[in-house]
Amino acid sequence: MIKKLKNRTDLENLKESILKKKDKKKHCIIVSSGTCGQTSGSEKVIEKFKDEIKKQDMGKQVELKVTGCHGFCEVEPVALIQPEGIFYQKLKAEDVPEIISETIVKGKVIEKLLYSDTETGKKIPYEKDIPFYKKQSRIIFGNNVLIDPTSIDDYIGIGGYEALGKVLFKMKPEEVIEEVKKSGLRGRGGGGFPTGKKWGFCRQAEGDVRYVICNADEGDPGAYMDRSLLEGNPHSVLEGMIIGAYAIGSSEGYVYIRAEYPLALKNLEKAISQAEGYGLLGKNILGSDFNFRVKITRGGGAFVCGESTALMASIEGRVGEPRAKYVHTIESGLRDKPTNLNNVETWANVPMIISRGAGWYAKIGTQKSKGTKIFSLVGKIKNTGLVEVPMGMTLREIIYDIGGGIPGGKKFKAVQTGGPSGGCIPEELIDLPVDFERLAEAGSMMGSGGMIIMDEDNCMVDVAKYFVDFLREESCGKCVPCREGLENMYNILAGITEGRGKEEDIGLLKELSEVLSEGALCALGTTAANPVMSTLRYFPEEYESHIRDKKCPAGVCKELVLYSIIEEKCNGCGLCRKKCPAKAISGEPKKVHVINQAECIKCRQCFEVCRFGAVKIE
Amino acid sequence: MINLTINGKKVSVEEGLTILQAAEQMGIRIPTLCYHEAVVAYGACRVCLVEVVRKGWPKMVTACNYPVQENIEVNTNNEKVIKIRKLVVELLLARCPEVKEIKDLAEELGIKEIRFKKKNDKCILCGLCVRVCEEKMGITAIGSINRGTIRDVATPYNDNSDVCIGCGACASICPTGAIKIEDVGDIRTIDKWNTKVKLRKCETCGKYYAPVPQLDSLKGKTSVTEESFKMCMDCRRKKLENTMINAKKSKY
Numbered sequence A: 001m002i003k004k005l006k007n008r009t010d011l012e013n014l015k016e017s018i019l020k021k022k023d024k025k026k027h028c029i030i031v032s033s034g035t036c037g038q039t040s041g042s043e044k045v046i047e048k049f050k051d052e053i054k055k056q057d058m059g060k061q062v063e064l065k066v067t068g069c070h071g072f073c074e075v076e077p078v079a080l081i082q083p084e085g086i087f088y089q090k091l092k093a094e095d096v097p098e099i100i101s102e103t104i105v106k107g108k109v110i111e112k113l114l115y116s117d118t119e120t121g122k123k124i125p126y127e128k129d130i131p132f133y134k135k136q137s138r139i140i141f142g143n144n145v146l147i148d149p150t151s152i153d154d155y156i157g158i159g160g161y162e163a164l165g166k167v168l169f170k171m172k173p174e175e176v177i178e179e180v181k182k183s184g185l186r187g188r189g190g191g192g193f194p195t196g197k198k199w200g201f202c203r204q205a206e207g208d209v210r211y212v213i214c215n216a217d218e219g220d221p222g223a224y225m226d227r228s229l230l231e232g233n234p235h236s237v238l239e240g241m242i243i244g245a246y247a248i249g250s251s252e253g254y255v256y257i258r259a260e261y262p263l264a265l266k267n268l269e270k271a272i273s274q275a276e277g278y279g280l281l282g283k284n285i286l287g288s289d290f291n292f293r294v295k296i297t298r299g300g301g302a303f304v305c306g307e308s309t310a311l312m313a314s315i316e317g318r319v320g321e322p323r324a325k326y327v328h329t330i331e332s333g334l335r336d337k338p339t340n341l342n343n344v345e346t347w348a349n350v351p352m353i354i355s356r357g358a359g360w361y362a363k364i365g366t367q368k369s370k371g372t373k374i375f376s377l378v379g380k381i382k383n384t385g386l387v388e389v390p391m392g393m394t395l396r397e398i399i400y401d402i403g404g405g406i407p408g409g410k411k412f413k414a415v416q417t418g419g420p421s422g423g424c425i426p427e428e429l430i431d432l433p434v435d436f437e438r439l440a441e442a443g444s445m446m447g448s449g450g451m452i453i454m455d456e457d458n459c460m461v462d463v464a465k466y467f468v469d470f471l472r473e474e475s476c477g478k479c480v481p482c483r484e485g486l487e488n489m490y491n492i493l494a495g496i497t498e499g500r501g502k503e504e505d506i507g508l509l510k511e512l513s514e515v516l517s518e519g520a521l522c523a524l525g526t527t528a529a530n531p532v533m534s535t536l537r538y539f540p541e542e543y544e545s546h547i548r549d550k551k552c553p554a555g556v557c558k559e560l561v562l563y564s565i566i567e568e569k570c571n572g573c574g575l576c577r578k579k580c581p582a583k584a585i586s587g588e589p590k591k592v593h594v595i596n597q598a599e600c601i602k603c604r605q606c607f608e609v610c611r612f613g614a615v616k617i618e
Numbered sequence B: 001m002i003n004l005t006i007n008g009k010k011v012s013v014e015e016g017l018t019i020l021q022a023a024e025q026m027g028i029r030i031p032t033l034c035y036h037e038a039v040v041a042y043g044a045c046r047v048c049l050v051e052v053v054r055k056g057w058p059k060m061v062t063a064c065n066y067p068v069q070e071n072i073e074v075n076t077n078n079e080k081v082i083k084i085r086k087l088v089v090e091l092l093l094a095r096c097p098e099v100k101e102i103k104d105l106a107e108e109l110g111i112k113e114i115r116f117k118k119k120n121d122k123c124i125l126c127g128l129c130v131r132v133c134e135e136k137m138g139i140t141a142i143g144s145i146n147r148g149t150i151r152d153v154a155t156p157y158n159d160n161s162d163v164c165i166g167c168g169a170c171a172s173i174c175p176t177g178a179i180k181i182e183d184v185g186d187i188r189t190i191d192k193w194n195t196k197v198k199l200r201k202c203e204t205c206g207k208y209y210a211p212v213p214q215l216d217s218l219k220g221k222t223s224v225t226e227e228s229f230k231m232c233m234d235c236r237r238k239k240l241e242n243t244m245i246n247a248k249k250s251k252y
């Protein structure tokens, strides 16, 4: 039977009894099974672990813990064996019996399941020594490893809801706001607005009803830190919201969650009902006179629904479309009431700031950007995954030390940060410390924390076209600069990449960029020119060769490249002939092959398969 | 009263006015397309963009829905405003090269050529039809559909609307003439909405005079007479005149 906690002591006692029940001598096998883990087959591995533990009768010696994502998506499914800290990667169900019989029973490390260093190839047995983890500061995300997200007791066991207890009984709402202000926490949803200041405005806004909302729409296709937090540690987000609601003076909150996040939704629903069960949500929280409840709204399925006014319209059941914010949503937001919206990761930072103190938090990061930020590393990078680093870490450290660098011996070219409307930062700026200010100065932004790594094989005009294409489709289409401006920007970029570029196109792109950033209604439009402006700023020569010489230096734009076989290098192995899907390559065995230009579909297959470097792209 | 400066002139206007209204009071014209005083401002066309300097920070805002604030400086036609406004209109002109309203505005701003790919749309997506239908008629028969470049205004699923009352408010507010209404026999067709509604026949002269659902929607409203549900305007007027003449006659 779940008993409501009537005061802080109840919470403390509960924590103690949870910790007492823990058998410290037991091994713990931690398997990460967020959405990313599940796609790599974690569920089969987990089933096998359950079976094997039963079969080998190890129930007393070992505990199996299924957690959310640990961040190292490249090598999922993973298992962490505690207390040793042994890290096994890329697991299959077949590997499981051996883990039990060798590692758990005999204490032996299984070599073949270990991670090998991308540089040296050396096997690394312990998680703490893996470079991917070593340089991170996982103060928020690290808890994912410690808890089963479907168990509120696990969360309470690691100190969960203590911060809530502290604010309810030891702090006035104004003091909570002051503390968050002092911590320097800024919104993780993109804009970086100081969180404490926002709460303060909302508290002061006129009105009887106030709402708090958690933005879990996460529409950026390359980012998934919010999903991973909600899947792996939903209570931390809830606790943040309850504390925020107390500070602001709100008794009703919403989580606006992206429709395509079934596991996050499930874990969050469960977390809410568990918190209600313990009296951590609902009436008279922890016996205080503070009431707060949280409802879930499922997202409208569009990128633009993550924008604050569109999100609020969507919760009200209207079309998710932005409106002018000349009157701020903190004064008149959801149902025209003062509304405070924060991002998932922002909320997740709050309990820690309260428990450990603003002073501790403010020591992490740079002068104006405090704390850590979770980034998703994707694209041409060895270690794909979610990484949490202190603000101010350089791009080089993130990409090379943590990300392991670029695969296939290719050369790093640029990193696109901040989601679809972020900018591309070139190699010259690899030592840029990553924080809100530096990214903006470089013509990009923090945005959601997406980082897409690009190498020498990426054409920057093509990259700009790709993002503009995404944005023109995701624009709500309400205002002229965004709807018509992006369509024309796309037309011009498509023309350039297809060999129809004209000298005056660059000027037009700049004019369109200006009308977007100055004239669009919402931030989708006002930031949409970043991909174009940043590539024009850092890679003007690529635009020029497309326009003037009708050449694509990276060999990406199909209309601008010719594939041919270098006679001297071809030894007639015939591999390209066999692989060419268009049957455009002919040649006798052991004789020089040729590509029939009329048939060639420029798919790059021949270039990729030739072992003698005999295929030329120009 | 709120004190502000517009184009260098100091003014004092009522609180709650928009920059557009304040400028109008001073006789300063700011072009608009999606604005209409009958409905709530929408901020979509962006042709009313002006520059506002507040606490030293300049930014572009839409005059039609920006409330006047103490001590702001407004520029309705400086170089930057004109440049952006011209580009917005050029983009609209590329979308709708045949629409008179846009052509006139382009001429007023001195736009000589269209540098973008031309389309041939009639609708500028100003949303006036949607707003008048919802706010003034209380019907909401139409709304915006799709996102981005394929956005449109339409009935749900583009089907014949069964809530449209055929009043034609959308067509009369539309600045571009994108909504055509045609009455043939007992049927009114609103092409853009794929919608047909029945017309009522005047009991006296036999002319089809008003959409049945519109008349039905007026039933029970005190200001509407029972007769208007049976007779066209002309016959009602005639009848009224006759009664008055008869009344006069009987007086003598």
Ligand SMILES: Cc1cc2nc3c(=O)[nH]c(=O)nc-3n(C[C@H](O)[C@H](O)[C@H](O)COP(=O)(O)O)c2cc1C
Pocket (backbone or CB within 6 Å): A186, A187, A188, A189, A190, A191, A192, A193, A215, A216, A217, A218, A219, A220, A303, A304, A305, A306, A307, A308, A309, A341, A342, A343, A344, A346, A347, A522, A523, A524
């Ligand atoms: C087009 C668009 C999409 C957005 N999508 C999201 C999103 O998915 N998640 C999010 O937290 N913020 C998103 N934002 C930012 C929000 O509008 C808002 O600034 C943020 O949620 C505020 O929270 P914060 O102060 O904690 O960052 C988006 C903004 C725009 C313009």
Ligand code: SF4
Pocket (backbone or CB within 6 Å): A304, A322, A474, A475, A476, A477, A478, A479, A480, A482, A483, A520, A521, A522, A523, A524, A525, A526
């Ligand atoms: S900027 Fe784009 S997304 Fe925002 S309101 Fe305008 S059309 Fe819609």
Ligand code: SF4
Pocket (backbone or CB within 6 Å): B122, B123, B124, B125, B126, B127, B128, B129, B130, B153, B170, B173, B174, B175, B176, B177, B178, B179
């Ligand atoms: S049909 Fe007319 S009123 Fe309706 S959105 Fe289009 S231009 Fe505006």
Ligand code: FES
Pocket (backbone or CB within 6 Å): B031, B032, B033, B034, B035, B042, B043, B044, B045, B046, B047, B048, B049, B062, B063, B064, B065
């Ligand atoms: S008239 Fe102001 S935005 Fe259209």
